[in-house]
Amino acid sequence: MTKSWWKITSFVLLIYTVTGGFLLDVPRLPILNETIRNLYFHVAMWFAMTILFSISFFYSIRYLRRFDLRDDIFARHFASAGCLFGILGYITGFIWVSVTWVADQGQSLSGVIREPKLIFAAIGLLIYGAYFVLRGSFTDIDKRAKTSAVYSIFAYVMLFVTMFIIPRIVEGSLHPGGKGGQGGNPALNFKDIDSRLRMVFYPAVLGWTLLGVWIATLRIRTQLITDKPLLHTTHKN
Amino acid sequence: MFTSITALVKKDILLELRQQHTFYGILLYIASTIFVLSLSVDEPDAKAWNGIFWVIQLFICVNAVAKSFLQEGRGRMLYYYTLVHPAAFIVAKLLYNLVLMLFMSIVSLLLYTLFIGNPLSNIVQFIGIAVLGGISISLVFTLMSAIAAKAQHNAALMAILGFPVILPLLLLLMRLSRTAFNEVFKEGAVLQLTGLIIGLDALIIAMAVILFPYLWKD
Numbered sequence: 001m002t003k004s005w006w007k008i009t010s011f012v013l014l015i016y017t018v019t020g021g022f023l024l025d026v027p028r029l030p031i032l033n034e035t036i037r038n039l040y041f042h043v044a045m046w047f048a049m050t051i052l053f054s055i056s057f058f059y060s061i062r063y064l065r066r067f068d069l070r071d072d073i074f075a076r077h078f079a080s081a082g083c084l085f086g087i088l089g090y091i092t093g094f095i096w097v098s099v100t101w102v103a104d105q106g107q108s109l110s111g112v113i114r115e116p117k118l119i120f121a122a123i124g125l126l127i128y129g130a131y132f133v134l135r136g137s138f139t140d141i142d143k144r145a146k147t148s149a150v151y152s153i154f155a156y157v158m159l160f161v162t163m164f165i166i167p168r169i170v171e172g173s174l175h176p177g178g179k180g181g182q183g184g185n186p187a188l189n190f191k192d193i194d195s196r197l198r199m200v201f202y203p204a205v206l207g208w209t210l211l212g213v214w215i216a217t218l219r220i221r222t223q224l225i226t227d228k229p230l231l232h233t234t235h236k237n
Numbered sequence: 238m239f240t241s242i243t244a245l246v247k248k249d250i251l252l253e254l255r256q257q258h259t260f261y262g263i264l265l266y267i268a269s270t271i272f273v274l275s276l277s278v279d280e281p282d283a284k285a286w287n288g289i290f291w292v293i294q295l296f297i298c299v300n301a302v303a304k305s306f307l308q309e310g311r312g313r314m315l316y317y318y319t320l321v322h323p324a325a326f327i328v329a330k331l332l333y334n335l336v337l338m339l340f341m342s343i344v345s346l347l348l349y350t351l352f353i354g355n356p357l358s359n360i361v362q363f364i365g366i367a368v369l370g371g372i373s374i375s376l377v378f379t380l381m382s383a384i385a386a387k388a389q390h391n392a393a394l395m396a397i398l399g400f401p402v403i404l405p406l407l408l409l410l411m412r413l414s415r416t417a418f419n420e421v422f423k424e425g426a427v428l429q430l431t432g433l434i435i436g437l438d439a440l441i442i443a444m445a446v447i448l449f450p451y452l453w454k455d
Contacts, residue, residue, distance in 0.1 A: 064451050119404075119408075123401050123404050123405070126400070126401035126404075127401045127402065129401075130397045130398045130400075130401060133394065133397055133398075134384070134388060134394065134397075134398060137388040137389060137394060138387075138388055138389075143387060146451055146452070146454075147384055147387045147388065147452060149451070150384060150448045150451050150452055151384050151398060153444075153448060154380065154402070154444050154448060155401070155402055157440070157444060158402045158405065158441075161405065161437065161440065162404070162405040165405050165408075165409060165433060165437075166405065166408070169408045169409060169412045
């Protein structure tokens with residue numbers, strides 16, 4: 001956790017993302033034009049969110065296997081870092097929407113809210129919101145850790161099932177890779193994304209994710225210090 | 238295993254029969270909700286009718302299932318703990334709530350069509366979907382009730398926990414129920430949606446059985 005190489009990597013990658021993202025050449029499609037640069041920020045946020053939630057899920061399972069309160073602290077802070085990136089994803093998405101779909105395509109905002117990907121993101125944020133409310137309602141730390149781990153495992157599985165269900169219910173999507181395309185996520189599909197974009201996009205995803213992990217670990221470390229007496233006693237048992 | 242499940246379900250039914258006020262309470266809740274609705278929205282169009290119906294189901298379920306774990310005191314839970322396997326306990330609770338919610342779904346559908354009108358073209362199909370929906374919703378909320386019961390018996394918490402999780406199921410159900418309004422579906426789509434809902438239900442049951450033992454130990 002205290003090793004610094006990955007923090008330096010994150011820093012360098014993000015410097016590259018910001019400078020390269022704004023200065024390197026990008027393909028200009030109608031309507032999108034230069035806004036495609038938002039790919040490095042908006043889409044990367046969602047990737048980071050999903051990865052951070054998955055790390056939180058992993059620690060929740062580990063808590064139920066070992067009952068070590070440290071795992072609970074990890075799960076909690078990775079979830080909150082994931083939420084932060086989810087909110088940032090919404091903000092960057094909102095900026096993107098307002099200059100493309102709303103301004104150029106004449107879509108209404110209420111139409112945009114029914115987007116499959118937005119529904120998925122909203123469910124994700126609601127679930128982790130509920131997770132924090134649940135945590136807040138306990139005074140006993142062991143009970144809190146156990147119950148919230150159960151909820152987060154259940155909710156995470158349901159969330160990822162949702163990802164496959166929603167495209168079947170909500171027809172059409174403004175996002176690329178919806179019904180019209182080959183399906184799946186175009187950012188992951190090698191054929192759908194221009195190689196010029198890939199040059200910055202993959203480093204951006206890695207950089208943002210590492211930043212998220214960095215934020216989470218800082219908070220985990222402070223909590224581990226403040227909770228030291230508690231952890232010590234529970235660990236002995 | 239099976240004997241303990243049946244014994245637990247029987248015990249819950251017996252408890253319901255002895256303490257009828259909660260049962261009638263939910264019935265009254267259904268009746269008054271639908272009455273208030275009928276006064277505020279007379280004859281909604283098919284889309285609104287469908288949406289309102291499912292939202293009502295959601296709230297009925299929160300009320301009907303909420304007490305299933307909340308009524309079990311600490312001492313009684315400890316007693317069960319010494320007697321039965323946790324999987325048997327949660328399966329019994331799921332079963333009991335399923336039956337309860339099934340009944341409530343049918344009653345509410347009856348009152349709903351009576352008070353708010355009936356734009357359905359295929360009522361038998363819709364009853365089937367309502368039954369499937371009632372089952373699905375009751376499964377999710379039973380587990381949520383088990384979680385919420387751990388947190389100082391808070392019924393509002395159950396709704397907060399359950400709504401984001403139930404959303405995909407609810408969307409599926411609303412989509413599927415449009416077939417009962419004469420909407421033409423692609424061939425095989427109805428079967429696929431039904432299959433998805435049943436699959437999700439199976440997943441929820443599996444997760445409830447896996448995760449409940451952790452909630453149960455204190």
